[in-house]
Amino acid sequence: MKKILLIGNGAREHVIAETLKRSRHEIELFVLGKTVNPGIRELAEHYIVGDICDKAIVEEIVKVNGDFDFAIIGPEAPIEVGMVDMLESMGVGCASPVAQLGMLETSKGFTRNLLDKYQIEGNPLFKVFENEDGLEEFFERLGENFVVKADGLAGGKGVKVSGDHLNGMSEGLSCAREFLAEAGKVVVEEKLVGQEFSLMSFCDGEKTMEMPCVQDHKRAYDGDTGPNTGGMGTYSMPDHGMPFLSKADIAAAAEITRKVASALREECGRGFKGVMYGGFFAVKDGVRLIEYNARFGDPEAMNVLPLLKTDFVDLCESLIAGELIEPEFENKATICRYVVPEGYPDNPCKGEKVVVGELPDGVKVYYSAVDARDGNLYMSGSRAVALVGIGDTLEEAEKLVSKATMAVSGPVFYRKDIGTESSLREKIEMMKRIRS
16 A cells, blocks of 8 residues: 655646556555645545645645555645655655756746856846846837746746837836735746647656657737636647657757756755756757756646556655656547636636536546535636646547537536647648748
8 A cells, every 4th residue: 555645736636546546466555735626535545634835734634644655746836835855854755856956947147047047048138137237228129029937836827028028128127026026036038939748757856858849829819819827728649749849859859858867966965856947948050958847737737647558556665765866658649728707817607607527538527626516516716627638639629629528518618629739730831941
């Protein structure tokens, strides 16, 4: 019997729980969530509702329930407050990083400076500002192509891009000053032109091993329009690549992650253990790093974990032991589409009922910001339900997920263009133009 603690209650944690329970090992799963996720509740032997960043609650869970084989943390906030540090002090190994190494995600300035210090290729032109000295001059240097990033965690709303969210240098300066006032630090960098992709890697403190490539869609509406969100959906290809990337692009991204893992070990005196999730940009002359997250992506986890052939418990334990085994994934295509409440993300309806009807075979459902009451599901204001179509081809996966989304009713919407043939064609043509 393996006793495992999972912290978090979103769709990402739902698929993590499902993947743990597929193990050859018998699992006793303990979950701490701020609300009850109906999908996770069915999988867990023990479900505790409480503040996922409250170390006293986690300490009590461990003291009362005895030896845990390991813990895994879904969201970034408990990593930032040092939950792993505390668990390790109690003798519980974690497939997630300690707070210092979690700065890879929690401080964008830390990561940019790390790549710069260790001469790792992949940084765009950037500067980290702790005051306004030189701020205006740097904006003048970048001209109309700039990105302004809040240094800390900002729930997906701390990145503002010229032309998309900000018009002209005066708005950029104003935004940078606002982020400076709030956090005491702001990152300003050049705007990249190309295609974004996610490459998540398992890391055992030294070695890194990659998962299939995924492409996320942050903007709320079809055609990549509207405000930024936590991610409206994702897709992955049967060959684990991307149709607009070369093998050299993926190899370059993987090499950046390998070098960053090595730099972290040198800089912090210990290795990163967990998931290093790199957001990358394929540009005219190669690959650039956008940012790292220190945990599984949401929605990206829903694309890769259902395809994992390697026993996830064995994989986590090998990672914690510093003896990472190579993960194997099925050669299938996946498309994840989030069903979200009307008005999301800026003014979402809350407390409204959502009904998930009969879904076709080959589709998985993962619950996120929903409350289960009286046998019904009610949306709490953020992304509600993730539907994942899995097929031998992307076209097959797209047909499945399109059929599935039509089975969901309520005051909701979703992006219809994620993983479509026309959308992919546009991306491929864009990269051809850029690199011609």
